[in-house]
Amino acid sequence: MDLKFLDFEQPIAELEAKIDELRYVGDDSEINISDEIARLKSKSESLTRSIFSSLTAWQIAQLARHPLRPYTLDYLAVISPDFQELHGDRMFADDPAMVGGLGRLDGKPVVFLGQQKGRDTKERVRRNYGMPKPEGYRKALRLLKLAEKFRLPVLTLIDTPGAYPGIGAEERGQSEAIARNLFEMARLKTPIISIVIGEGGSGGALAIGVGDRVIMLEYSVYSVISPEGCASILWKSADKAETAAEAMGITAPRLRELGLIDEVIREPLGGAHRDPARTAESVRAALVSHLRDLESLDVNELVRRRAVRLRSFGSFRES
């Protein structure tokens, strides 16, 4: 399998290539080289372990955007095989960069929402690289309201570089669409759990991310602006993205440390794409456990606690 190794994974890629070569030789030769393969495999694993034990924020950002990383619909296929997608904002269009619909978590009906990226070029373009337009956020809002009406919990999967910055998006009120979702989610009378599965890009991510619980996959990122964007504004050079990524503290463990998210879900060695099924199972288990906590609360108490939570965000002095 082509794992599309990232730059910092090149030593692993070289070892894996050697293993593949040996396998190829092994197939049609009489020499038994399985011992050698086993040795190399264990070396590759320990090398991966060592590289992944000290990733920089920038390297994690690259993993979060990895072309093989599981996307929203990949998770839903495992977590909720009977997911039924609901389309359109009833006003303008259906936005393929945002998906949503009815599904089940552990047998219980829920509403799922998430940004969706495309796997191949054609699909990437159709999904607009996971960058929703106002109609996407308004579809999400419609489904949030549907969830509230039928008292179904909302589970949102976040994976977007950001809301789309285009002419049509501005004309149709991108700002208002995002603001409206923040406003409505703050008081929605049903539990909301958000999980960042890849890129948590700014307002475009937050617009489906106002949750009672916000959790992140180990190699996902969440930030106010992309490292490249931050670098080009503050350092006047996109080359400083690595420095900007570090300075902003965009990784799950760092944000957990700062108390801005609730849990970090471990990923398989090498990242979610090395074992999507196992990652999906971890996501499912985390959602089930958080939802169990939230469902024990009366809905007014739930909304009150959400308000307290939102109010608590910030770090300032008063004297």
Next chain:
Amino acid sequence: MTWYEKVLPSRISTERRTRSVPEGLWIKCPQCSAQLYRAELERNLHVCPKCSYHMRLVARDRLMVFLDPGTGREIAEKLSPHDPLRFKDSKPYRTRITQAQKETGERDALVAMTGLLKGQPVVACAFEFRFMGGSMGSVVGEKFSRAAVWSRDNRQPLISFSASGGARMQEALYSLLQMAKTSAALAELAEARVPFISVLTDPTTGGVSASLAMLGDVNIAEPNALIGFAGPRVIQQTVRETLPEGFQRSEFLLEHGALDMLIDRRQLRDEIASLLAKLMKQAPPPDSSA
């Protein structure tokens, strides 16, 4: 000493005012190039008397000319920024804060006051664009939320004058979450059915436009203000085509349905007082030319 005596002397000092416009007795209008006498321009609320070009206003001046004279009383004025991430780009965030504080005389980018508008108690806040581009960090979010809470608890309408480039990058995710925080405060205000009037002034973009600024019961903009989610440069880079004429200006937004009204700065007091009186089911406010 009463509260306004404490507040007023330092607040309306001419020294502070002079910084809102370039030094000198005469000021050139950036639009029509007319040479304007400073005192006259100030009397005209920094609107060019020749072509009605709206110049940017200092936050404190904005509130002073909006509220009834002498009634403004600052709230949450003791909040000041903190640097939780010890952020450093070409300069440390702390240095940028200190510099901005020196340049503006403000602790951060939002000023909030209670006061009277044509005799009716209101809460008003204004973004200080000169303070790091009016960017929203933890202090702005907290101060805005406190203004909204005050507004709700005392059932006094909230008016916000935005002028901001968006979220404050130096506070990273903290600043993004201020969008959720301020929107949540407004949702609680809305539940209490206390009016919120959002006045968008030049410029209002990014995280501020995509949160509190677009959430007014009535959204008002001053003429020719730049308003949008993404900045024009970013859009240009993304779509690689020429932006339409007047793109992201108030008039464009009004045409596309994002705003309720476009109001000349000199009519804001009258128009907002009149809107609020109706929303609060009160008698019409007195005519005034204050």
